[in-house]
Amino acid sequence: MSDSLIEVTGLCVDYGTGDTAVHAVIDADLTLRRGEVLGLAGESGSGKSTLAYAITRLLRSPGVITGGQVILRRDAEPAVPLLAAGERELRGLRWNHIAVVLQSAMNALNPVMMIGTQLTDVLTAHRPEMSRADRRSRAAELLDMVGITADRLRSYPHELSGGMRQRVMIAMALALDPRVVIMDEPTTALDVVTQREILEELSRLRDRLGFAVLFITHDLSLLVEIADRIAVMYAGRLSEQAGARELFRSPRHPYSHGLLNSFPSLHGPRRAMEGIPGSPPDLREPPAGCPFHPRCGYAMDVCRTDMPPRFTLNGGGRSAACWLQDGTHEVPAELGSVGSGGDDPPVPPRSFAGETAPAATAAPVAEAGGQA
Amino acid sequence: MTSTDLRPAGTAGDMTPALEARGLTKHFPVHNAGVRGRGAVVHAVENVSLSLPRGGITAVVGESGSGKSTLTRLLARLIKPTAGDILLDGAKVAGRSRRGYANDVQMVLQDPFSSLNPVHDIQYHLARPLKVHGLSDYGRSLDGAIASLLNRVSLTPPGRFTSKFPHELSGGQRQRVAIARALAVRPRILLADEPVSMLDVSIRLGILNLLAGLRERDGLTILYVTHDIASARYLADVIAVMYGGQIIESGAAATVTDEPAHPYTQLLLSAAPDPDRTEPPSLLGRGSPPSLVRPPSGCRFHPRCPHAMAICATDAPPVVEVAPGHSGACWLHSTDRTPAQSRPLAQEEQAHTTLAQADGAGPAAAADQNPSTPEEPGAET
Numbered sequence: 094m095s096d097s098l099i100e101v102t103g104l105c106v107d108y109g110t111g112d113t114a115v116h117a118v119i120d121a122d123l124t125l126r127r128g129e130v131l132g133l134a135g136e137s138g139s140g141k142s143t144l145a146y147a148i149t150r151l152l153r154s155p156g157v158i159t160g161g162q163v164i165l166r167r168d169a170e171p172a173v174p175l176l177a178a179g180e181r182e183l184r185g186l187r188w189n190h191i192a193v194v195l196q197s198a199m200n201a202l203n204p205v206m207m208i209g210t211q212l213t214d215v216l217t218a219h220r221p222e223m224s225r226a227d228r229r230s231r232a233a234e235l236l237d238m239v240g241i242t243a244d245r246l247r248s249y250p251h252e253l254s255g256g257m258r259q260r261v262m263i264a265m266a267l268a269l270d271p272r273v274v275i276m277d278e279p280t281t282a283l284d285v286v287t288q289r290e291i292l293e294e295l296s297r298l299r300d301r302l303g304f305a306v307l308f309i310t311h312d313l314s315l316l317v318e319i320a321d322r323i324a325v326m327y328a329g330r331l332s333e334q335a336g337a338r339e340l341f342r343s344p345r346h347p348y349s350h351g352l353l354n355s356f357p358s359l360h361g362p363r364r365a366m367e368g369i370p371g372s373p374p375d376l377r378e379p380p381a382g383c384p385f386h387p388r389c390g391y392a393m394d395v396c397r398t399d400m401p402p403r404f405t406l407n408g409g410g411r412s413a414a415c416w417l418q419d420g421t422h423e424v425p426a427e428l429g430s431v432g433s434g435g436d437d438p439p440v441p442p443r444s445f446a447g448e449t450a451p452a453a454t455a456a457p458v459a460e461a462g463g464q465a
Numbered sequence: 466m467t468s469t470d471l472r473p474a475g476t477a478g479d480m481t482p483a484l485e486a487r488g489l490t491k492h493f494p495v496h497n498a499g500v501r502g503r504g505a506v507v508h509a510v511e512n513v514s515l516s517l518p519r520g521g522i523t524a525v526v527g528e529s530g531s532g533k534s535t536l537t538r539l540l541a542r543l544i545k546p547t548a549g550d551i552l553l554d555g556a557k558v559a560g561r562s563r564r565g566y567a568n569d570v571q572m573v574l575q576d577p578f579s580s581l582n583p584v585h586d587i588q589y590h591l592a593r594p595l596k597v598h599g600l601s602d603y604g605r606s607l608d609g610a611i612a613s614l615l616n617r618v619s620l621t622p623p624g625r626f627t628s629k630f631p632h633e634l635s636g637g638q639r640q641r642v643a644i645a646r647a648l649a650v651r652p653r654i655l656l657a658d659e660p661v662s663m664l665d666v667s668i669r670l671g672i673l674n675l676l677a678g679l680r681e682r683d684g685l686t687i688l689y690v691t692h693d694i695a696s697a698r699y700l701a702d703v704i705a706v707m708y709g710g711q712i713i714e715s716g717a718a719a720t721v722t723d724e725p726a727h728p729y730t731q732l733l734l735s736a737a738p739d740p741d742r743t744e745p746p747s748l749l750g751r752g753s754p755p756s757l758v759r760p761p762s763g764c765r766f767h768p769r770c771p772h773a774m775a776i777c778a779t780d781a782p783p784v785v786e787v788a789p790g791h792s793g794a795c796w797l798h799s800t801d802r803t804p805a806q807s808r809p810l811a812q813e814e815q816a817h818t819t820l821a822q823a824d825g826a827g828p829a830a831a832a833d834q835n836p837s838t839p840e841e842p843g844a845e846t
Contacts, residue, residue, distance in 0.1 A: 136665040136666060136667060137636075137665055254753055256753065284528040284529055284692065285528070285692065285733065285736040285737050285738075286528065286732060286733065286736040286748065286751065286752075286753075287753070288736070289735075289736035289746070289748055290748065290751055293745070293748070296745070311665070311666055312666070312738060313666070314738040314739070314740045315738035317740035318738060318739065318740060318742060318745075341740050351667060352666060352667060353740075355666050355667050355669060355670050356666070356695065356738075356740070357670075357695045357696055357698060357699030358695065358739075358741065359694070359695050359698065359722055359734065359737060359739050359741070360723075360739075360741055363698065363699060363718070363719060365674070366670055366699070367670065367674075368667055368668065368669065368670030368671055368674075369667040369668070370671070372635040372636075372637055372638070372665075372668060373635070373665060373667070
């Protein structure tokens with residue numbers, strides 16, 4: 094798959110070790126493709142941020158990566174197994190190839206340094222060959238890119254609004270022209286209008302610079318709008334992956350279905366909605382079988398005992414970890430029908446180009462919980 | 466200043482609203498404003514009139530700094546208004562005891578992680594208001610009263626929860642305890658300030674449905690304050706939209722969201738996440754809310770407004786009823802203006818106004834948007 098930038102396979106992350114270890118990410122398979130926006134949706138404690146930190150090797154103790162592989166692919170350069178990379182190698186890759194934007198822009202900027210200094214610092218560290226004047230003009234160019242005038246270079250963070258600070262964070266992430274930008278809830282703390290402006294900016298920059306984005310958020314309704322593909326996480330596992338529109342139109346996992354039905358619509362008749370009963374599980378004592386079964390309206394006997402593997406659907410375009418999709422069960426209409434697969438209009442998102450489709454419509458791709 | 470009399474149409478049979486704000490205004494003094502800024506105030510809430518019809522759910526929608534939380538705290542009588550009146554069942558409350566008022570009007574806060582005391586169990590949290598307010602008519606035992614409260618918020622069986630501590634509960638369960646605590650004194654009016662914004666998406670609806678059920682079963686009057694206009698449309702009968710400390714539009718929930726009358730409401734709707742949207746929205750009136758230390762002249766939205774006219778920069782807009790029960794404070798809907806006043810505000814003029822403000826207010830303008838700045842207690846955190 095030459096189209097991929099980051100390939101994650103079987104990634105497992107624990108917090109703590111031994112019997113008391115909490116499995117925060119379990120057997121995650123995820124591929125970020127060139128130039129796409131991949132949305133990672135999940136509630137608090139679902140492991141979405143942990144997954145991102147593990148990919149970038151920013152995970153702090155007591156987090157431990159206990160298994161799996163993360164491959165970073167680069168143009169004309171050998172692929173790097175990130176989990177095996179040393180500190181030195183990582184330092185060369187971070188920011189240059191993979192940049193990160195964190196949620197709390199308020200705290201991410203140094204309050205006693207001017208914006209311009211913080212921007213040029215990145216260049217001083219990573220591009221020592223640049224002259225002072227070059228760094229200065231690059232910093233101005235970066236600010237301009239995110240819609241902030243160059244006179245703000247001399248501003249301190251407290252003189253900027255939350256939205257502007259988040260823009261500065263994005264500018265900083267793009268300073269070395271990375272191929273991958275990982276954004277962890279980049280707009281959650283902002284007002285809707287500011288959020289929308291930043292998302293516009295982001296999509297403009299993506300079109301211009303061609304980087305890929307891993308966009309992590311709890312707001313699935315927002316992801317449907319901005320992402321090319323969406324991966325949904327629940328209790329440390331990727332429960333469903335699909336193209337954004339496909340996921341919205343016909344979710345195949347009961348959790349995605351429930352989540353989509355937790356966002357009241359802005360249109361049409363007002364109707365009572367149920368959301369999802371219960372609460373997300375305590376990962377210290379995860380339920381047996383499928384972690385979603387205690388809240389699932391479709392739970393069967395097998396769900397209470399066995400973790401469902403990921404089933405690929407629609408010829409490989411999407412997958413869901415749900416026993417309903419194993420090809421032997423009657424699938425409720427609202428969760429699509431595996432046999433036909435025809436209720437989805439063919440939506441070939443640009444990012445699916447390099448996919449080689451398996452012949453079977455429903456085939457387990459991984460034995461569940463192998464390492465967990 | 467023109468009166469912004471934006472009282473939503475009553476829905477209940479009894480026309481006297483359960484709770485009413487008349488011309489409510491709150492100015493917070495600005496400290497450390499320097500010599501030039503001495504005596505400066507943050508105009509957090511300006512001349513707001515709002516009535517909560519008996520047994521109705523009214524939503525106040527706005528962004529951070531719009532004054533919605535300040536309005537809620539005024540209505541809860543946690544802070545004193547600079548001007549204006551609060552009327553409970555049609556009678557002014559100024560000068561009456563706070564404790565008696567709290568018997569009728571209770572508040573639920575945004576953050577269930579900090580609004581419960583971590584060192585006390587649930588039993589204590591619920592027993593406290595019963596004891597403080599000396600409510601003995603709950604039946605013979607305190608335990609019975611507490612059990613019935615937990616039942617009302619669907620924390621069942623109650624026995625499983627009474628001896629738990631807040632950290633043993635999920636966010637949704639904690640918010641249910643907070644609601645139960647508010648219900649303990651059997652209030653008739655519940656003021657809920659962003660009650661679900663800190664909760665996980667999958668459990669938000671559970672809390673909203675709980676509020677809807679309390680209205681349905683017990684006839685509770687509810688004020689639902691939120692930044693999420695979709696949830697307001699879901700829950701409320703009436704939506705009032707706030708901008709820059711004023712209510713700029715109000716009407717039936719579905720009407721306000723389906724046929725917004727004010728350009729700001731239109732902006733808010735176009736910016737809201739909407740999976741049904743097929744094309745990226747066009748944002749008309751982008752930018753940030755104004756400084757409330759020196760609010761813009763005329764209409765507070767005019768520096769950003771895509772339809773701004775000459776009059777918008779000089780005169781505050783009247784409240785116009787665009788349809789029965791649906792009103793907006795916007796000159797577009799008024800014919801009470803001369804052709805000269807109706808000419809579109811040139812972009813330079815608009816830009817100039819904006820710039821002048823930004824310059825004039827200096828760092829204060831930025832500080833306005835900083836939620837942690839103590840100068841503006843009205844801002845959300």
